[in-house]
Amino acid sequence: MANISKRNRRREREIRNAAKNRREIIAARLNRRDMIKAGLLTGAGYLIQKNGLSARAQFSGGGSFGSDCDRRWWDGSGGNGTPVSPPTTPFVEPLPIPPIAQSVASLSPAPTVNPNTAAGEARTRPHQALTTLPPQKFYEVHEREALISMHPELPLQRLWTFNGTVPGQTYVARYGEPILVRNFNDLPANNGGFGLQSVSTHLHNGHTPSESDGFPCDFFGVGKWYDQHYPNVLAGFASSHPPNGDINESMSTLWYHDHRVDFTSQNVYKGLAGFYLLFNQFDTGDETTGFRLPSFPQFDIPMMFNDKNFDPDDGLLAFDLANRDGILGDKFLVNGKIQPFFEVKRRRYRFRWLNGGPSRFYRMYLTKSDLTNHPFWIISNDGNLLKNPVQTTSGLMIAVAERMDVIVDFSSFAAGSIIHLENRLEQCDGAGPTTNILPAGQGNKVLQFRVVSDPVTDNSVNPATNPTFYQVPTRVTERIQRCFKFDRNNGQWVINDKLFDCNEVRFRVKRNTAEIWNLEGGFDWSHPIHIHFEEHQVLSRNRNTPTLIERGRKDVIRLGENDDVSIYFRFRDFTGRYPMHCHNIIHEDHAMMLRFDIDDVGNNNESNCDSHR
Amino acid sequence: MSKINRRKMLAGLAVAPLATVVTSRAGSLFDRSWATKSSREKLQARYFPNFELTTHEGKKVHFYDDLIKDKIVVINFMYAQCEGICVPVTQNLKRVQNLLGKRVGRDIFMYSITLKPDEDTPEKLKHYVQMHKLKPGWTFLTGKSDEIALLRKKLGFSDAKAKLDKDVTNHIGMIRYGNEAHQWWAMCPGQANPPWIVESILWMDPKADDVHSHKRQS
Numbered sequence: 001m002a003n004i005s006k007r008n009r010r011r012e013r014e015i016r017n018a019a020k021n022r023r024e025i026i027a028a029r030l031n032r033r034d035m036i037k038a039g040l041l042t043g044a045g046y047l048i049q050k051n052g053l054s055a056r057a058q059f060s061g062g063g064s065f066g067s068d069c070d071r072r073w074w075d076g077s078g079g080n081g082t083p084v085s086p087p088t089t090p091f092v093e094p095l096p097i098p099p100i101a102q103s104v105a106s107l108s109p110a111p112t113v114n115p116n117t118a119a120g121e122a123r124t125r126p127h128q129a130l131t132t133l134p135p136q137k138f139y140e141v142h143e144r145e146a147l148i149s150m151h152p153e154l155p156l157q158r159l160w161t162f163n164g165t166v167p168g169q170t171y172v173a174r175y176g177e178p179i180l181v182r183n184f185n186d187l188p189a190n191n192g193g194f195g196l197q198s199v200s201t202h203l204h205n206g207h208t209p210s211e212s213d214g215f216p217c218d219f220f221g222v223g224k225w226y227d228q229h230y231p232n233v234l235a236g237f238a239s240s241h242p243p244n245g246d247i248n249e250s251m252s253t254l255w256y257h258d259h260r261v262d263f264t265s266q267n268v269y270k271g272l273a274g275f276y277l278l279f280n281q282f283d284t285g286d287e288t289t290g291f292r293l294p295s296f297p298q299f300d301i302p303m304m305f306n307d308k309n310f311d312p313d314d315g316l317l318a319f320d321l322a323n324r325d326g327i328l329g330d331k332f333l334v335n336g337k338i339q340p341f342f343e344v345k346r347r348r349y350r351f352r353w354l355n356g357g358p359s360r361f362y363r364m365y366l367t368k369s370d371l372t373n374h375p376f377w378i379i380s381n382d383g384n385l386l387k388n389p390v391q392t393t394s395g396l397m398i399a400v401a402e403r404m405d406v407i408v409d410f411s412s413f414a415a416g417s418i419i420h421l422e423n424r425l426e427q428c429d430g431a432g433p434t435t436n437i438l439p440a441g442q443g444n445k446v447l448q449f450r451v452v453s454d455p456v457t458d459n460s461v462n463p464a465t466n467p468t469f470y471q472v473p474t475r476v477t478e479r480i481q482r483c484f485k486f487d488r489n490n491g492q493w494v495i496n497d498k499l500f501d502c503n504e505v506r507f508r509v510k511r512n513t514a515e516i517w518n519l520e521g522g523f524d525w526s527h528p529i530h531i532h533f534e535e536h537q538v539l540s541r542n543r544n545t546p547t548l549i550e551r552g553r554k555d556v557i558r559l560g561e562n563d564d565v566s567i568y569f570r571f572r573d574f575t576g577r578y579p580m581h582c583h584n585i586i587h588e589d590h591a592m593m594l595r596f597d598i599d600d601v602g603n604n605n606e607s608n609c610d611s612h613r
Numbered sequence: 614m615s616k617i618n619r620r621k622m623l624a625g626l627a628v629a630p631l632a633t634v635v636t637s638r639a640g641s642l643f644d645r646s647w648a649t650k651s652s653r654e655k656l657q658a659r660y661f662p663n664f665e666l667t668t669h670e671g672k673k674v675h676f677y678d679d680l681i682k683d684k685i686v687v688i689n690f691m692y693a694q695c696e697g698i699c700v701p702v703t704q705n706l707k708r709v710q711n712l713l714g715k716r717v718g719r720d721i722f723m724y725s726i727t728l729k730p731d732e733d734t735p736e737k738l739k740h741y742v743q744m745h746k747l748k749p750g751w752t753f754l755t756g757k758s759d760e761i762a763l764l765r766k767k768l769g770f771s772d773a774k775a776k777l778d779k780d781v782t783n784h785i786g787m788i789r790y791g792n793e794a795h796q797w798w799a800m801c802p803g804q805a806n807p808p809w810i811v812e813s814i815l816w817m818d819p820k821a822d823d824v825h826s827h828k829r830q831s
Binding site: 190191192193194196198262263311321322323324325429430431489490491492493499500501502503504524589590591 | 652653655656659660697698766767768769770772773774783784785786787795796797798799800801802803804805806808809812813816
């Protein structure tokens with residue numbers, strides 16, 4: 001009996017694989033010569049058995065989806081279908097580095113505390129800190145359409161950009177130097193099939209007053225503008241640690257992206273995201289000073305990862321409007337290019353890895369040409385430097401919106417060496433990754449490192465010497481504990497059985513107090529949960545001490561199936577509205593979100609934790 | 614590349630020659646006929662089949678031509694005998710209809726499509742409308758069961774988990790709202806607060822003053 005059923009299962013799998021192979025071959029548009037070359041077709045014209053080799057992977061370099069993933073063909077049956085993108089040759093273009101944002105001498109009209117409605121400003125609330133932390137630099141950014149190449153073999157894409165590039169320009173900011181960004185909505189009338197010409201730009205995860213935070217419902221339409229004041233100030237500056245704040249709350253790698261309620265995934269998928277880097281007297285951007293981290297910008301490189309789909313028939317960026325679970329792309333982009341290469345010198349680099357979504361979880365490895373792993377150091381989680389570097393030889397997981405700064409040392413490689421940045425985490429649908437780690441070389445190669453022979457000096461700190469960065473901020477007694485259960489009810493996301501409404505304040509946090517939140521995941525789904533405004537400390541995960549990497553400050557918490565995570569916050573300095581939401585931006589757009597407000601009174605809503613135990 | 618070509622390729626791969634593959638591969642990399650389609654036409658092809666449906670008043674209508682094209686629409690799925698989520702969602706949408714007032718049926722159209730077309734005849738749906746005292750402008754629809762099943766998938770009302778998807782009592786309680794001409798499409802929970810649902814629907818109106826700026830402050 002057992003044998004028969006095993007055989008049946010094998011047969012079933014063979015049938016499934018054969019169907020999958022056919023789809024892939026069609027999708028890859030191989031001709032007879034291509035197929036013979038790839039070893040898929042014998043000279044006599046028969047399809048050979050194709051075990052574990054993905055034709056699409058071969059020709060797109062996109063990698064296999066793993067044996068258990070049955071990738072659905074976008075056959076016009078709609079709903080949760082995904083197109084199989086056209087083939088693209090991997091590693092033909094260098095990694096683009098987003099340009100650094102340039103400030104302007106002044107803005108006209110000059111920024112005002114109260115919204116300048118008469119002049120077209122869409123802000124609805126006064127600035128909290130414009131006069132106390134006056135901006136020293138001003139930026140003007142136009143959200144507009146631009147024609148962008150994501151791969152030379154695909155047509156130019158009509159993307160939505162911040163000042164014409166994808167990712168948008170990188171802001172290089174410093175603590176103690178507040179800035180103001182005037183954001184214009186110049187998006188075109190025709191959205192090209194997805195996206196809403198209405199925006200709210202969130203700085204993830206600045207210590208930013210609510211009116212400048214990019215709350216999902218502070219959106220504004222075409223022709224209007226919005227001043228966002230980023231104080232670049234440490235948490236505690238106006239409360240526990242006056243006047244400059246707690247140095248141990250320093251952040252480094254932030255990013256900004258559109259956050260328009262219900263349309264975030266479409267607008268961000270269309271290009272509206274970029275980096276915002278914060279330096280200070282320790283994290284200086286100069287490897288001869290402070291913590292001596294690799295110098296910016298030569299050896300300190302931001303990398304935004306996205307997975308996307310392209311229409312197989314015209315090569316244009318495709319977004320499945322019917323998908324409610326999470327969109328998985330079969331093309332892997334770094335800084336807006338499909339599978340670029342990056343030339344590195346024989347020394348240490350700081351890479352700022354960001355999973356820009358929309359939905360996929362990654363586990364990144366550095367795969368050498370002999371298919372062994374090159375170890376690297378994790379120095380920062382969600383833009384917050386850890387106490388000490390942590391080395392990994394077994395990859396690094398990154399959920400959507402998480403940022404991981406790593407130090408990679410290429411000095412042991414000979415010139416001409418090739419190393420691939422490879423995602424080996426199998427994920428078949430938007431519900432979350434499987435537990436399968438694919439074998440080296442069979443994952444998604446997102447980027448190729450090419451070691452060049454140029455002579456180079458390296459004054460950066462060696463992570464193996466165990467340098468200390470920041471301490472984990474001191475805890476104070478919390479005022480309250482709140483509990484949140486994330487679940488799903490007839491396809492509707494609920495948090496403590498309630499649905500999202502921008503106008504409903506679910507609970508109020510008393511300013512300058514600490515709280516503990518317990519987040520509980522539901523059945524069958526994984527969610528990266530993001531809470532705006534304050535970094536939190538992970539106290540426990542499933543009643544265990546968190547890993548070294550999670551034992552710092554974070555702003556995205558991975559909530560796997562039935563996970564139970566306890567986190568600590570201190571909400572300081574500013575008041576106003578902020579959201580907590582799932583950063584699988586497809587879930588987010590289907591209302592997996594709540595609003596909380598910080599004020600000087602607070603309340604005890606959502607603190608009935610008994611029902612969760 | 615047309616569907617016929619794909620099928621030909623499939624046939625070509627199943628046997629030896631592959632001649633069709635080579636010929637269809639010749640020429641430009643991307644199919645010109647599809648490439649000349651506008652994004653709006655592509656959305657229509659992907660999501661809005663022009664199936665013939667029957668309204669609760671017995672009128673024959675075509676899904677794309679008569680119900681979707683050039684309109685602001687609100688769509689959900691239900692069935693008359695549903696004792697679970699349909700009742701609160703219908704009550705919710707009734708409040709939505711009242712809040713939207715005379716615009717429903719004029720420039721905003723509400724559609725509820727049955728999940729049980731074999732059971733929910735136009736008469737049954739009419740009875741449902743009368744029982745819930747629903748006003749004109751909100752149309753209940755039935756049709757051929759295979760077409761309704763496909764429509765449900767295309768509009769994003771299927772569950773990714775096959776087991777859950779088969780359980781009709783667990784059907785998706787979201788509502789889709791959109792503006793076909795502007796290619797704006799999104800969803801919100803059917804059990805959300807009615808004023809919030811109304812606010813979401815009104816984002817689909819490009820003429821409204823507060824469409825794209827959040828005005829209700831609290």
